[in-house]
Structures are given as structure tokens and as C-alpha cells.
Amino acid sequence: MEVTGSKGGFATLGDLAQGRCGAAAQLFTAPYWWDAAPPRQLARPVPASCDVAILGSGFTGLSAALTLLRRGRTVAVFEAGPLGYGASTRNGGQVGSGNQKFRVRDLIALRGEALAERLLREGVAMLDYIEEVVAREGISCHFERVGRFRGAMRPDHYDAMARDMEDLHHLIGVDFVAVPRIEQEKEVGTATFHGGVILPRDAAIHPALFHAGLVDRVEEAGGSLLDQAAVTAIEPLGSGFRVVSSRGETHARDVIVATNGYTSGPVGYLKRRIVPIHSAIIATGEISQAVINRAMPTRRVYGNSNRVFSYFRRAPAADRILWGGRVARLARTESPAAYSHLAKDLLHLFPYLASVKVTHGWTGAIGYTFDELPHLGRTPEGIHYAMGYCGTGVSRSTFFGNKIALKVIGDVAGKTPFDEIAFPTHPFQFAAKAAVPFYEAAYRVRDKMNF
Numbered sequence: 001m002e003v004t005g006s007k008g009g010f011a012t013l014g015d016l017a018q019g020r021c022g023a024a025a026q027l028f029t030a031p032y033w034w035d036a037a038p039p040r041q042l043a044r045p046v047p048a049s050c051d052v053a054i055l056g057s058g059f060t061g062l063s064a065a066l067t068l069l070r071r072g073r074t075v076a077v078f079e080a081g082p083l084g085y086g087a088s089t090r091n092g093g094q095v096g097s098g099n100q101k102f103r104v105r106d107l108i109a110l111r112g113e114a115l116a117e118r119l120l121r122e123g124v125a126m127l128d129y130i131e132e133v134v135a136r137e138g139i140s141c142h143f144e145r146v147g148r149f150r151g152a153m154r155p156d157h158y159d160a161m162a163r164d165m166e167d168l169h170h171l172i173g174v175d176f177v178a179v180p181r182i183e184q185e186k187e188v189g190t191a192t193f194h195g196g197v198i199l200p201r202d203a204a205i206h207p208a209l210f211h212a213g214l215v216d217r218v219e220e221a222g223g224s225l226l227d228q229a230a231v232t233a234i235e236p237l238g239s240g241f242r243v244v245s246s247r248g249e250t251h252a253r254d255v256i257v258a259t260n261g262y263t264s265g266p267v268g269y270l271k272r273r274i275v276p277i278h279s280a281i282i283a284t285g286e287i288s289q290a291v292i293n294r295a296m297p298t299r300r301v302y303g304n305s306n307r308v309f310s311y312f313r314r315a316p317a318a319d320r321i322l323w324g325g326r327v328a329r330l331a332r333t334e335s336p337a338a339y340s341h342l343a344k345d346l347l348h349l350f351p352y353l354a355s356v357k358v359t360h361g362w363t364g365a366i367g368y369t370f371d372e373l374p375h376l377g378r379t380p381e382g383i384h385y386a387m388g389y390c391g392t393g394v395s396r397s398t399f400f401g402n403k404i405a406l407k408v409i410g411d412v413a414g415k416t417p418f419d420e421i422a423f424p425t426h427p428f429q430f431a432a433k434a435a436v437p438f439y440e441a442a443y444r445v446r447d448k449m450n451f
Contacts, residue, residue, distance in 0.1 A: 010285060011336055014354030017343035025336045031090050032283035032315065032322060032360040033208035039082035039089065040215060041227045046248035050076040050224065052408055053243045053252035055231050055265075058088035059394065060258035060386050062214035063133070063401025064408075069221035071409055076252070077223060078245050080230035084211045086262050090364030091394060092281060092311050092324045094301040095130060095203035096148060097123035098392035099174070101372055103160075104167035111421075113171075118417035119373075120172050126399040127201060133398060134205075139213030141206045142316035147300045148202035149179070151193035157305040158195040165197050175200055188302060189294040190349045204301050205394060206316050234266045236381055254408045258401065260387040261365030269379040272425045274388060276365040281324035282342045283315065285357035292319045295350050310345050321346070321353075327363050336361065366391050375423040376404050376416070384408055388423075 011021035030038075052068050054061045057079035065075045079085070099120050107116040134143045152158035158181070165176040177198040179186075184193055219225060226247065233244040240253040257267055261276045287295075292314065296302070301313045312323040323346045328338050339361040347354055369375060369388035374396050376386040384407065386400040406414030 010357040010359055012354060013284065013343045013347055013356050013358055016336060016340050016358050017347050017354075019337060019340055021336045021340075027336045027339075027358065028360045029334050029362055030360070031208070031281070031362045031364075032320075033089050033093070033206060036206065037084075037089070037208035037212040039084040040212075041082045042219075042225055043228075044224055044226055046226055046229065046245060047074070047076055047224050047250055049251040050074045051252065052076075052254045052256060052405075053078065053241070053250055054256045054258055056086075056258035056260070056262070057083045057215075057225065057227070058086050058258065058260065059211065059214070059397040060260065060401040060404075061256070062211070062218055063398045064256055064258060064386070064405040065218045065223050065401075066137075066214065066221065067402045067405035068408065069218065069223050071405075071411075073409065075218075075223045076243075076250055077218065077225050078229045078231050078243070079225075079227045080262075081228065083215055083225055083227045084208065087260065087364040087366065087393065088211050088397070089208040090281070090362060091207050091279075092301075092313065092322060093205050093207045093316075093394075094148070094303075094311060094313060095127065095143075095205050095394045096199070096392055097127040097174075097202070098374070098389070098396050099123040099168065100150070100164075100199075101390060101392065103164045104171060105164075115417060115420060117171055120168065120174075122417055124172065124174065124201075126395040127203070129399045129402065130205075130395045131203070134210070134213075137213060137217050139210055139217075141209035141213055143203060143205045143210070145201055145203045147198050147200040147298070149187045149196050149198050149298070149300045149302050151184070151188065151190075151196040151302065151304045153193070153305045155194045161197050161305065165199075187298050187300065188296060188349075192349050193304070198300070202301060204313060204316065207394060210394075231265055234381075234383060241383070255383045256404055256408065257383060257385040258387065258397075258404075260367035260389060260393065260397065263367065263387065267379065267383060267385075269381070269383075270385055270387065273369060273375070273423050275368045275370070277368050277391075278327040278363050278365055279324055279391075280327045280339060280342060280361065280363045281322055282339050282346075282358050283360035284321045284323075284353070285359045287319045287321065287353070287356055289319055291352070292321070295321070295353065310342075310349075312346070320359075321356075366393070370424045370426045371421070373421060374400060374418065375421065376400050376407070376418060377423065 051073040229245040386404040
């Protein structure tokens with residue numbers, strides 16, 4: 001396990017928040033999830049040919065591979081590092097529909113009511129599909145429909161969220177519960193929020209165990225899983241593509257790119273449309289059952305209404321808290337100080353946890369798009385892709401992996417309303433990655449100043 005500052009002992013949340021932890025403080029810099037399911041290196045040989053080559057061994061790539069293998073296709077999955085090294089095993093383990101990225105009325109204004117309704121229904125289908133995969137494939141990964149509580153940071157946020165949930169319920173029948181401030185401590189042990197809303201169908205999962213289960217099923221079905229095999233070129237041929245990697249090459253009839261926030265390499269069309277944004281997560285040490293029950297009595301997954309929002313939950317089968325948000329600007333992520341802002345945000349909500357230790361701190365890349373919608377389809381060169389999950393990738397990626405696989409084999413079940421949305425780029429795309437920290441800093445100021 002990757003570890004930094006192993007001589008100083010783990011810092012407390014209070015010390016980390018105040019910058020008192022020092023360079024010698026201990027911190028595991030690999031994701032907490034890897035304690036149960038570390039990334040794997042299988043060293044399988046690169047096949048000379050396959051029906052479909054897939055770039056990326058995250059949820060999208062593995063879901064696509066499994067669908068194709070179940071339909072009798074041969075598949076090679078290329079991964080630049082160990083299997084599962086990227087965001088599929090680095091996220092917060094919260095599973096939602098993605099339908100809260102836009103307010104319903106804003107989505108209708110942008111896309112029209114008919115398409116907006118279909119997109120929102122597809123979001124619900126994404127949430128249902130991952131439960132179906134877990135059950136069908138018999139993957140033990142602590143999947144549970146615990147529900148999501150989203151806390152309002154200001155009174156007007158509560159009113160806006162409640163109205164939006166009413167619109168969502170009216171349009172597609174999604175259930176919700178509005179929780180006024182006077183009742184919120186039944187859901188979360190803080191007075192900081194001004195009420196909130198519950199989405200009872202949202203879920204929690206252990207993402208690394210889910211990923212490990214998908215790896216097992218793909219291997220069992222005969223897929224070639226190729227770790228440490230970064231793809232350096234994809235060359236069109238008369239009958240498909242020549243896919244060149246650092247460990248060898250294959251001839252594939254079709255290619256799927258499923259790299260999301262880690263998109264780089266040979267497909268410029270996709271690099272111009274994806275902005276990598278980095279998130280960070282900390283995991284605490286064990287907390288007494290009485291205290292953690294006070295903080296999170298209903299064991300849901302949680303978030304807040306800030307522009308630069310936090311998300312948090314209890315660890316599965318352990319009395320720990322996982323707390324996530326954006327990375328600190330210009331911070332060295334191997335240093336405990338890189339996570340001090342997360343400790344501050346956590347203690348703003350739960351000041352009584354100041355003496356709790358912080359054992360893990362890690363980062364991962366999210367794939368953002370310029371229209372804040374996920375996309376799938378084909379490049380002008382005929383390369384298939386699925387990516388751009390904008391921070392709600394657990395369900396979206398698993399669903400899109402299945403859909404893009406169905407498109408590759410020409411199955412009409414691959415059709416989705418997202419087909420109707422062009423994948424945009426931006427004239428200043430080249431500067432987008434560098435600009436992200438400045439936008440986030442401005443949003444933090446606006447959150448703090450309440451405007």
C-alpha cells in the first residue's frame with residue numbers, strides 16, 4: 001500500500017484542518033477501497049486479433065466487454081496501468097441517476113420537454129441497471145438502496161431543491177421526501193443544513209469490489225484483460241483497426257474508447273471534448289458506534305447544495321466516514337496537507353469529530369463535458385466511445401458500457417435519447433484544464449459569501 005510520512009502517526013481531523021499535522025504525519029495515499037480489492041496485474045498476452053478492442057478497464061469498458069462476450073464476440077480490454085487503477089475504484093461509492101445535474105426546468109429550457117423527459121427517465125434506468133448487473137452477475141459489493149440526503153446550505157437552497165424535486169416527481173414520477181430543518185437531525189447529525197431532500201432510491205456500493213467482480217466475470221467469459229498496455233495508436237484498416245499498445249498490437253473490427261477523465265493518447269476528437277477535473281477523498285479511522293450513529297443515523301449517502309459541493313457516507317461494514325470534494329489547488333496529493341480543506345469541510349458539519357484520525361487520502365479524475373451531459377457514439381473515424389459522466393459515473397458508466405456494446409453489434413436495444421445530443425467542444429478547450437482551479441476558487445468564494 002502506498003503510504004507517506006509513516007513515522008508520525010495518523011493526524012486527527014482537527015489537526016489536519018488546522019494545518020498542524022506536519023510532514024511526518026502518516027497517510028495511506030491509495031484509496032481506502034483498495035484495502036479490500038487492490039488493482040490487479042494479470043500480464044495476459046495481447047491477442048493477434050479480436051472482434052472489439054476496448055480502451056479503459058473501468059466500469060464502462062468492463063460493462064461493454066461483458067455485454068459483448070455474452071453475445072459471442074471476442075474482446076481485448078487495454079489498460080495503461082493495473083486494472084482498476086482509475087476513477088472506477090477511486091470514487092465515493094455513491095450511486096445515483098445523475099438527474100440532479102440540471103434542475104428540471106433548466107433541462108426543459110435547454111432540450112425541450114419531450115427530450116428532457118426521456119433523458120430523465122434514462123437516468124432512472126441507469127440507476128436500475130447497475131442493481132440488475134450486481135444481481136445477475138452475483139457480485140458481492142455491498143450494493144444497497146440506502147437513499148441519498150442532500151442538505152441545503154442556505155434556506156433558499158432548500159426551497160429551490162424542494163421545487164425541483166416536485167417538478168421531477170410530476171414529470172417522471174421520481175419519489176422524494178422534503179425534510180425541513182426542524183426534522184433534519186433524524187437524518188444527519190448537524191445543525192449546519194437548512195433542511196434537505198431525500199431520494200430514497202439512490203444507492204451505495206463498494207466500487208472496488210464491484211470492479212473486481214466485473215473483472216472476474218469478464219475473465220470467466222473469455223475476455224483478454226491487458227494491464228500495463230497503454231494504447232499509442234489506432235490506425236484504420238480496410239477491415240477494422242490496428243490497435244498498437246506498449247505491450248503489442250491487435251487487429252480489431254471495432255474499437256471502443258472508455259477512458260473518461262483519463263482520456264489521452266491517439267483519439268484527438270475525444271481529448272478535445274473531455275475536461276479532466278480532479279476530486280479528493282479522505283477516510284477516517286474507526287469511530288465509536290454512538291458517535292457515528294449521531295452523525296449519520298440513517299446510513300444514507302449524503303451531499304450538499306454548494307457549487308463546490310461535498311459528498312460523504314459511512315464506509316460499508318465499518319464505522320468510518322468517507323468524505324469527498326475537489327482537490328486543493330496546487331497541492332501535492334501525497335502530502336496530508338493536500339486534504340486539509342476536506343477536514344475543514346467535514347468539521348464544519350460535524351465539529352464533534354475533531355479527535356477522529358484520518359487514515360487515507362487520495363485523488364481521482366472525473367471526465368467533465370462542456371454541456372455537463374454524458375455522451376456516447378462514434379467519432380468521424382468510426383471509433384466508438386462512451387464517457388463524460390460529470391461526477392455521477394458509477395451508474396452512468398455501467399449503463400453506457402452496455403449501450404455502446406449493443407451499438408457495436410447493431411442491436412436496436414442500444415438506442416438511447418443521448419444519441420440525439422451532439423458531443424460539443426469549445427474554442428478555448430486547450431485552456432479548460434488549467435482554468436478549472438480558478439473557477440473552483442471563485443465558486444468557493446461565492447459559496448462562502450452566499451451569492
